[in-house]
Amino acid sequence: MSQVLVVGSVALDSVETPKGTHENLLGGSATHFSFSACNFTDVRLVGVVGKDFPVEHVEALQKKGVDTGGLVHKEGLTFRWTGKYRGTMDSAETLSLALNVFGDFQPEIPKNFRATPYVLLGNASPEIQQATLDQLENPSFVMMDTIDFWIKTKRVALENLLGRVHALCVNYEEARKLARKHNMASAIQVLLDKGPRVIIIKRAEHGATLATRDMLFHVPAFPTDKVVDPTGAGDSFAGGVIGYLSKHGTDEDSLRQSLVYGSVMGSFCVEEFGTNRLQEIGGKEIDSRVESLKKMMVL
Amino acid sequence: MSQVLVVGSVALDSVETPKGTHENLLGGSATHFSFSACNFTDVRLVGVVGKDFPVEHVEALQKKGVDTGGLVHKEGLTFRWTGKYRGTMDSAETLSLALNVFGDFQPEIPKNFRATPYVLLGNASPEIQQATLDQLENPSFVMMDTIDFWIKTKRVALENLLGRVHALCVNYEEARKLARKHNMASAIQVLLDKGPRVIIIKRAEHGATLATRDMLFHVPAFPTDKVVDPTGAGDSFAGGVIGYLSKHGTDEDSLRQSLVYGSVMGSFCVEEFGTNRLQEIGGKEIDSRVESLKKMMVL
Numbered sequence: 001m002s003q004v005l006v007v008g009s010v011a012l013d014s015v016e017t018p019k020g021t022h023e024n025l026l027g028g029s030a031t032h033f034s035f036s037a038c039n040f041t042d043v044r045l046v047g048v049v050g051k052d053f054p055v056e057h058v059e060a061l062q063k064k065g066v067d068t069g070g071l072v073h074k075e076g077l078t079f080r081w082t083g084k085y086r087g088t089m090d091s092a093e094t095l096s097l098a099l100n101v102f103g104d105f106q107p108e109i110p111k112n113f114r115a116t117p118y119v120l121l122g123n124a125s126p127e128i129q130q131a132t133l134d135q136l137e138n139p140s141f142v143m144m145d146t147i148d149f150w151i152k153t154k155r156v157a158l159e160n161l162l163g164r165v166h167a168l169c170v171n172y173e174e175a176r177k178l179a180r181k182h183n184m185a186s187a188i189q190v191l192l193d194k195g196p197r198v199i200i201i202k203r204a205e206h207g208a209t210l211a212t213r214d215m216l217f218h219v220p221a222f223p224t225d226k227v228v229d230p231t232g233a234g235d236s237f238a239g240g241v242i243g244y245l246s247k248h249g250t251d252e253d254s255l256r257q258s259l260v261y262g263s264v265m266g267s268f269c270v271e272e273f274g275t276n277r278l279q280e281i282g283g284k285e286i287d288s289r290v291e292s293l294k295k296m297m298v299l
Numbered sequence: 300m301s302q303v304l305v306v307g308s309v310a311l312d313s314v315e316t317p318k319g320t321h322e323n324l325l326g327g328s329a330t331h332f333s334f335s336a337c338n339f340t341d342v343r344l345v346g347v348v349g350k351d352f353p354v355e356h357v358e359a360l361q362k363k364g365v366d367t368g369g370l371v372h373k374e375g376l377t378f379r380w381t382g383k384y385r386g387t388m389d390s391a392e393t394l395s396l397a398l399n400v401f402g403d404f405q406p407e408i409p410k411n412f413r414a415t416p417y418v419l420l421g422n423a424s425p426e427i428q429q430a431t432l433d434q435l436e437n438p439s440f441v442m443m444d445t446i447d448f449w450i451k452t453k454r455v456a457l458e459n460l461l462g463r464v465h466a467l468c469v470n471y472e473e474a475r476k477l478a479r480k481h482n483m484a485s486a487i488q489v490l491l492d493k494g495p496r497v498i499i500i501k502r503a504e505h506g507a508t509l510a511t512r513d514m515l516f517h518v519p520a521f522p523t524d525k526v527v528d529p530t531g532a533g534d535s536f537a538g539g540v541i542g543y544l545s546k547h548g549t550d551e552d553s554l555r556q557s558l559v560y561g562s563v564m565g566s567f568c569v570e571e572f573g574t575n576r577l578q579e580i581g582g583k584e585i586d587s588r589v590e591s592l593k594k595m596m597v598l
Contacts, residue, residue: 018481088481182317182387184504185524205483206505207517218506218519218595225484256598296517297596299555 002140002246003042006033007107007132008122008235010047010071014082015273017089019228025274026057027081029122029145032232035278036239036265037120038064039286041246044113046070046132050078050101060279070110074101089230090204109135118246120238121165123147126157133164141250143167143198143242145234151177159194166250167198169238175201184209188216198255200241200262202234210259215252219259220296222267222289229273233266236278240265264289301439301545302341305332306406306431307421307534309346309370313381314572316388318527324573325356326380328421328444331531334577335538335564336419337363338585340545343412345369345431349377349400359578369409373400388529389503408434417545419537420464422446425456432463440549442466442497442541444533450476458493465549466497468537474500483508487515497554499540499561501533509558514551518558519595521566521588528572532565535577539564563588 006029013027030047037043044067051073061068079102082095107128117140121129129144136142142165150158151174158178162168168191170178179187184201188211191199201209207220240261248254264286271277305328312326329346336342343366350372360367378401381394406427416439420428428443435441441464449457450473457477461467467490469477478486483500487510490498500508506519539560547553563585570576 088475176387183524183526185522188522189524203505206502207519209519209522216522216591216595217597220506220508220517223484223487223508223515225482225488227482260598292515294598296515297598298516299559299593299596 002117003044004037004118004120004242004246005044005046005109005113005116006030006037006120006122007046007070007109007128008033008120008124009079009102010045010049010053011079011081011102012053013231013274014080015085015229015231016083017085017229018087020273022229022273026060027231027274028079029124029232029235031061032235032269032275032278033120033122033239034061034066035064035275036236036269037243037246038066039265039281039283040240040243040261041118043067044070044116046107046109046113048072048074048101048105050074050076053078064279067113070108070113072108076101083231085230089227092231107132107135117141118242119143120242121145122235122238126150126154126161129161130157133161141166141242141245143169143200143238145169145238146174146178148174148177162191163195165196167200168196169200169202169241171202171204171234175199198250200259202237204230204233208237208259208263210255212252212255215255217256217259219263220293222264222293224267224271226271228271230270232275233269236269237262237266260290260293261286264293301416302343303336303417303419303541303545304343304345304408304412304415305329305336305419305421306345306369306408306427307332307419307423308378308401309344309348309352310378310380310401311352312530312573313379314384314528314530315382316384316528317386319572321528321572325359326530326573327378328423328531328534330360331534331568331574331577332419332421332538333360333365334363334574335535335568336542336545337365338564338580338582339539339542339560340417342366343369343415345406345408345412347371347373347400347404349373349375352377363578369407369412371407375400377401382530384529388526391530406431406434416440417541418442419541420444421534421537425449425453425460428460429456432460440465440541440544442468442499442537444468444537445473445477447473447476461490462494464495466499467495468499468501468540470501470503470533474498497549499558501536503529503532507536507558507562509554511551511554514554516555516558518562519592521563521592523566523570525570527570529569531574532568535568536561536565559589559592560585563592
């Protein structure tokens with residue numbers, strides 16, 4: 001079992017969905033990822049929060065075995081996001097966004113974190129992702145996420161990064177935009193040509209697809225009947241994928257299996273607001289969903 | 300091997316996509332279904348066209364072994380649809396629609412067609428679908444399709460029909476609307492409660508899901524890199540599903556396999572305008588894609 005490092009946002013989210021409204025939820029890409037991956041391996045978190053960040057949130061992470069030695073507390077306020085999901089909850093509407101201390105975040109990877117073999121570069125500016133990469137010591141597997149905003153505003157920096165990571169993990173629409181291809185089969189080829197060995201396309205309630213030069217694999221979404229708050233599902237998915245890989249390596253079989261675990265972890269995330277559901281689940285529940293999901297694929 | 304009957308629209312389509320513009324293409328739900336299902340079994344078609352319908356189109360169907368004995372030629376014009384797909388081709392915009400002779404279509408199932416064991420009630424008004432059902436003699440497996448328009452305008456008639464068919468095959472959004480549930484797991488339960496043994500949810504480029512009370516199964520879309528015209532993909536999918544089932548029966552294993560064939564047939568359909576690609580494919584190409592698709596699901 002190898003450790004996992006995540007560098008990304010730690011946030012206080014206020015979220016309204018048809019199922020309710022909650023304020024100051026523990027959120028952010030690194031947070032959701034950590035609460036997911038900690039079910040599989042030891043997680044090391046690097047991020048930044050402000051003086052307003054409740055100590056209980058840090059304790060909740062630590063209680064799950066997450067090493068918060070890389071969580072910097074700065075003067076100022078924590079990154080805050082306020083969002084709303086309507087009707088089918090297919091997409092979030094950002095009502096307000098205050099980067100606060102995350103705005104000029106310069107990641108400093110603690111010395112004892114630098115040789116971590118499995119790494120997620122969570123959604124953040126390409127500069128933050130690159131600064132992280134520059135400090136890593138010969139990682140086995142680095143996966144990066146990104147979003148529309150960086151594809152629009154920092155394409156060159158993003159493309160440079162793609163040549164330096166092992167895997168890219170993005171949403172369906174982001175893959176199309178990053179590859180500048182409407183067709184997904186073509187988009188995947190374009191993205192593979194940019195460098196990563198593994199491309200993972202997250203399709204939300206339609207599952208996910210993993211591609212290498214030699215393999216294409218698709219996993220359904222686990223069909224939970226309780227969707228309360230979709231925030232963080234993609235990061236929880238990534239936590240399941242990297243968590244699994246850190247235990248089993250990254251050969252083709254492990255890559256396929258990891259996608260099942262990713263899908264299952266995403267399905268837990270959406271069942272309560274924030275990280276509430278992720279914080280309460282354990283190995284038995286995960287294994288049970290993994291078995292159910294595998295049955296959905298057996299011919 | 301059992302025969303298959305389809306009752307639905309036969310149309311002349313004019314389609315504009317980013318890949319080109321074509322007028323007076325052979326279209327309609329019964330047409331796409333027939334050109335797909337004929338790769339597996341003998342197909343019997345019931346529909347209506349006007350005096351303007353080119354004899355070459357009838358000959359093309361017959362050349363593929365489709366029994367057009369139920370295709371009525373009426374005074375007036377054939378059903379015409381003009382549509383446009385933009386950018387990603389995710390959805391069609393209807394530019395004009397003239398039902399013409401399809402507007403007051405009263406299906407008369409030829410006597411020698413009435414005992415056909417496998418039946419698709421293609422997209423048409425619930426009245427047409429019910430009139431068809433009333434004429435069938437103890438069919439083994441009847442699957443129905445429908446669209447938004449009928450869900451909005453003829454809900455009661457549709458729900459009555461659901462109690463009389465073995466399977467429902469609809470798009471993701473239509474399933475949500477018909478079940479009045481945003482959540483797909485819940486929607487599937489609601490739809491099963493309305494009567495059909497089998498619910499099939501078509502997810503376009505994200506694949507398809509099949510549900511019974513005891514089973515849930517998901518198939519990816521075959522990832523073709525050539526998408527020219529999405530029109531008829533759903534009917535081609537249905538043709539693959541029922542075509543396969545007519546040869547192998549409807550037990551759980553066959554239902555799962557049939558979904559793979561459906562996905563493959565949908566992928567051929569979109570590769571040229573109208574039914575052009577469907578008309579040229581054969582067993583070898585189908586088998587090859589089926590093998591590729593199965594590899595995308597192996598754990």
